[in-house]
Amino acid sequence: MIDRDRFPVDPWRLIETRYSEDGVGETLFGVGNGYLGLRGNHIEGRGAHEHGTFVNGLHETWPIRHAEQAYGFAEVGQTIVNAPDAKVMRVYVDDEPISFDVADVREYRRTLDMKTGVLERIVVWETPSGKRVRMRDERIVSFEERHLAILRLEVVVENSDAPVTISCQLLNRQDGAGVYAGTPVEAKKGFDPRKAEKIAERVLQPAEHWQDGLRSALSYSVAASGMTVAVVADHIIETENEYTSRTLIEEDIAKNVFRVQAKAGVPISITKLVSYHTSRGVPPRELVDRCRRSLDRAMAEGVDEQFRRQAEWLAAFWERSDVRIGGQDAVQQATRWCLLQLAQASARADGTGVPAKGVSGSGYSGHYFWDTEIYVLPFLTYTSPQWARNALRARVHMLPAARRRAAQLNEAGALFPWRTINGEEASAYYAAGTAQYHINADVSFALGKYVRATGDEDFLRREGIDVAIETARLWATLGFWRSSHAVPGVGDPTETFHIHGVTGPDEYTTVVNDNLYTNVMARYNLRYAAKVVREAEEANGEEFALVRERTGLQPGEAEGWERAADAMFIPYSEALGIHPQDSLFLEREVWDLAHTPDEQRPLLLHFHPLVIYRFQVLKQADVVLALFLQGNHFTPEEKKADFDYYDPLTTGDSTLSAVVQSILAAEVGYQDLALEYFEQSLFVDLHDLHHNASDGVHVASAGGVWTALVCGFGGMRDWAGELSFDPRLPAGWPSLSFPLQWQGSALEVTVTEHELRVHVRSGEPVRFTVRDVEYVATTDADVVAPLADQGPLIAGRPTLRQFADARREDGTRLSASVPVITTAIPVIESQD
Numbered sequence: 001m002i003d004r005d006r007f008p009v010d011p012w013r014l015i016e017t018r019y020s021e022d023g024v025g026e027t028l029f030g031v032g033n034g035y036l037g038l039r040g041n042h043i044e045g046r047g048a049h050e051h052g053t054f055v056n057g058l059h060e061t062w063p064i065r066h067a068e069q070a071y072g073f074a075e076v077g078q079t080i081v082n083a084p085d086a087k088v089m090r091v092y093v094d095d096e097p098i099s100f101d102v103a104d105v106r107e108y109r110r111t112l113d114m115k116t117g118v119l120e121r122i123v124v125w126e127t128p129s130g131k132r133v134r135m136r137d138e139r140i141v142s143f144e145e146r147h148l149a150i151l152r153l154e155v156v157v158e159n160s161d162a163p164v165t166i167s168c169q170l171l172n173r174q175d176g177a178g179v180y181a182g183t184p185v186e187a188k189k190g191f192d193p194r195k196a197e198k199i200a201e202r203v204l205q206p207a208e209h210w211q212d213g214l215r216s217a218l219s220y221s222v223a224a225s226g227m228t229v230a231v232v233a234d235h236i237i238e239t240e241n242e243y244t245s246r247t248l249i250e251e252d253i254a255k256n257v258f259r260v261q262a263k264a265g266v267p268i269s270i271t272k273l274v275s276y277h278t279s280r281g282v283p284p285r286e287l288v289d290r291c292r293r294s295l296d297r298a299m300a301e302g303v304d305e306q307f308r309r310q311a312e313w314l315a316a317f318w319e320r321s322d323v324r325i326g327g328q329d330a331v332q333q334a335t336r337w338c339l340l341q342l343a344q345a346s347a348r349a350d351g352t353g354v355p356a357k358g359v360s361g362s363g364y365s366g367h368y369f370w371d372t373e374i375y376v377l378p379f380l381t382y383t384s385p386q387w388a389r390n391a392l393r394a395r396v397h398m399l400p401a402a403r404r405r406a407a408q409l410n411e412a413g414a415l416f417p418w419r420t421i422n423g424e425e426a427s428a429y430y431a432a433g434t435a436q437y438h439i440n441a442d443v444s445f446a447l448g449k450y451v452r453a454t455g456d457e458d459f460l461r462r463e464g465i466d467v468a469i470e471t472a473r474l475w476a477t478l479g480f481w482r483s484s485h486a487v488p489g490v491g492d493p494t495e496t497f498h499i500h501g502v503t504g505p506d507e508y509t510t511v512v513n514d515n516l517y518t519n520v521m522a523r524y525n526l527r528y529a530a531k532v533v534r535e536a537e538e539a540n541g542e543e544f545a546l547v548r549e550r551t552g553l554q555p556g557e558a559e560g561w562e563r564a565a566d567a568m569f570i571p572y573s574e575a576l577g578i579h580p581q582d583s584l585f586l587e588r589e590v591w592d593l594a595h596t597p598d599e600q601r602p603l604l605l606h607f608h609p610l611v612i613y614r615f616q617v618l619k620q621a622d623v624v625l626a627l628f629l630q631g632n633h634f635t636p637e638e639k640k641a642d643f644d645y646y647d648p649l650t651t652g653d654s655t656l657s658a659v660v661q662s663i664l665a666a667e668v669g670y671q672d673l674a675l676e677y678f679e680q681s682l683f684v685d686l687h688d689l690h691h692n693a694s695d696g697v698h699v700a701s702a703g704g705v706w707t708a709l710v711c712g713f714g715g716m717r718d719w720a721g722e723l724s725f726d727p728r729l730p731a732g733w734p735s736l737s738f739p740l741q742w743q744g745s746a747l748e749v750t751v752t753e754h755e756l757r758v759h760v761r762s763g764e765p766v767r768f769t770v771r772d773v774e775y776v777a778t779t780d781a782d783v784v785a786p787l788a789d790q791g792p793l794i795a796g797r798p799t800l801r802q803f804a805d806a807r808r809e810d811g812t813r814l815s816a817s818v819p820v821i822t823t824a825i826p827v828i829e830s831q832d
Contacts, residue, residue: 074428367421
């Protein structure tokens with residue numbers, strides 16, 4: 001659990017009271033805006049897990065070398081590039097640097113203020129000669145000015161005169177060696193597929209670099225991808241002490257060094273304004289000019305104005321986003337940290353995707369996954385719809401590449417890449433990558449949710465409809481029809497639509513037939529596409545003609561999609577009374593997770609995939625996720641039966657799992673278990689529960705925290721565009737309040753033990769239901785809906801014991817076991 005002496009509870013601030021160079025702190029105290037991210041590295045710029053400065057979409061490519069090549073395998077790998085580091089502002093007193101491993105540190109405090117967006121550090125240390133030095137540094141990455149970061153440093157020698165040197169630097173750590181790269185903190189050894197690839201060759205090819213007064217510039221082109229990047233830093237020094245300045249400029253380093261004859265108690269203040277610009281092909285020189293203009297504007301407006309605007313921007317963000325939990329300060333602090341991470345990952349992505357780690361680290365190589373649509377887009381849609389629109393436009397931009405990918409796999413329409421930066425498939429392992437065709441339905445699902453919640457029909461008509469059409473087309477050719485008789489030879493055959501050779505969200509079960517999640521979501525995709533095509537045709541003949549021209553839509557296509565959706569095969573086991581995860585899932589042996597040693601978790605780091613694939617064991621929620629996203633297609637009894645079966649089989653080895661398990665546990669009645677799963681998600685980074693928070697924030701899990709609060713405990717659903725609530729407030733929580741944007745109106749929802757209150761802050765009246773009772777709230781009249789209880793209550797948690805006597809359709813008994821690990825092949829002696 002979290003060390004509360006080091007990280008005390010504060011509802012609006014993340015505070016650290018002891019110095020550490022561990023990579024988790026670099027992640028927790030990072031600042032970013034969705035375009036630019038600075039890891040929480042200390043300004044001394046020495047020991048670190050990863051000296052990280054990341055720009056969304058700035059990447060390098062390389063040819064993927066498969067041990068055995070096959071047609072259609074991903075060919076070009078992509079990984080995020082570490083942009084030049086501008087965080088370094090090294091302080092020397094009597095020409096000696098502060099080294100925290102040996103320094104006599106008298107005071108240390110680092111604070112991420114979630115109200116202002118400012119990261120602040122205060123350090124007081126004493127030199128061996130007895131000089132007491134106070135340092136205060138702070139930094140922001142501006143939300144208002146997408147390309148701007150500001151770092152401020154104040155140094156005071158409190159009790160003596162002393163020579164003080166401050167070396168402000170720009171460093172190419174991507175390619176630099178020695179002092180440029182910094183001293184890495186020892187990392188955990190061993191293979192981990194969640195980490196970014198390392199490129200041995202030089203990545204950043206030097207271009208224009210110069211210094212002009214206190215301004216320094218570095219620029220580069222990326223060797224293989226052809227992208228370009230420039231960084232320009234300007235400096236302001238304020239002090240009554242005498243000082244001189246010196247400079248150094250080379251291809252991979254720029255220094256602005258200030259030598260100060262400091263008087264006792266007289267402060268030295270240096271402000272460093274930094275601008276980053278990137279492009280897919282604009283010459284570096286032009287990017288340098290853009291950086292200059294960004295800095296000129298910021299300098300003209302003033303540094304204090306930038307900090308004021310940052311606080312003002314965040315005040316508006318919290319007004320429409322803050323989830324308030326009564327009487328739970330530790331939960332409140334962690335919740336706000338998660339919500340801030342969502343802003344830092346997406347606010348100024350501005351049409352690029354939202355990487356799995358945002359711009360907080362290099363984990364997962366800076367790739368975009370389905371995480372965005374299923375776990376992040378709900379938060380954006382209901383709190384900051386413009387950001388959701390921008391994220392969806394990133395998928396629109398990928399359509400040409402997605403069409404090419406579908407054709408390569410012998411399908412019509414488009415197939416979005418499982419993991420990507422530039423729109424091309426970058427997953428080298430197709431079984432748990434390309435085979436996850438469900439990403440098409442996930443994108444279409446997010447599109448439909450956004451349009452329903454916002455009423456943004458303009459986006460749907462002009463761009464979104466193309467996504468709906470092309471994703472539906474893929475299902476129409478990927479699936480196939482099968483006729484069968486309930487009783488052989490009796491009556492008319494029943495036609496069903498099947499989808500084979502796919503992988504669902506659970507990556508411990510791959511390339512299967514009729515994965516339930518995939519089929520359920522594909523059914524939604526097909527129906528939604530048919531609906532929007534029909535509505536577009538009825539609404540505007542001229543605009544619909546443009547749609548047909550863009551997509552080549554043919555008469556009868558939409559009707560074919562509806563027919564396939566209506567006939568979609570949904571697996572169900574009469575013997576067990578559950579929905580099998582796929583057509584053969586129940587034939588596998590059951591993995592006994594309860595008796596699997598902790599040292600063998602997560603399974604993906606200790607067992608070959610083929611071992612895992614032979615068992616009923618889940619990396620993350622699969623059927624249970626379908627029960628949440630398409631819950632109006634399942635009965636309460638089906639949800640409970642499925643949850644009871646799959647929960648004991650789910651490892652939670654993916655950080656995407658616990659939030660979904662929390663929501664369904666709350667819905668079916670396992671209230672204590674729901675809170676347990678919620679807290680696992682809430683603290684996944686703050687407690688480093690998966691031991692890889694050092695690689696960056698788990699952005700999807702942070703998004704899932706919002707969904708668990710609003711949909712799990714707040715009970716919000718919006719199936720078919722109808723807003724409804726059925727709360728499950730945890731015992732011990734006096735209240736839960738959250739704002740929502742719904743079809744142009746701003747709502748405030750508050751849940752207490754005995755009532756649910758809806759207040760319309762602005763906009764038109766809002767119609768909704770609370771446990772099937774209809775209400776209308778207006779700006780003049782709140783709705784207060786009485787609650788008799790917080791839903792059903794079931795003690796404990798599901799276990800495999802309840803299936804001890806269960807049998808499959810063929811009569812065989814279910815039994816659980818753990819794979820035996822052998823270190824040597826046993827010798828079987830002859831029995832002659």
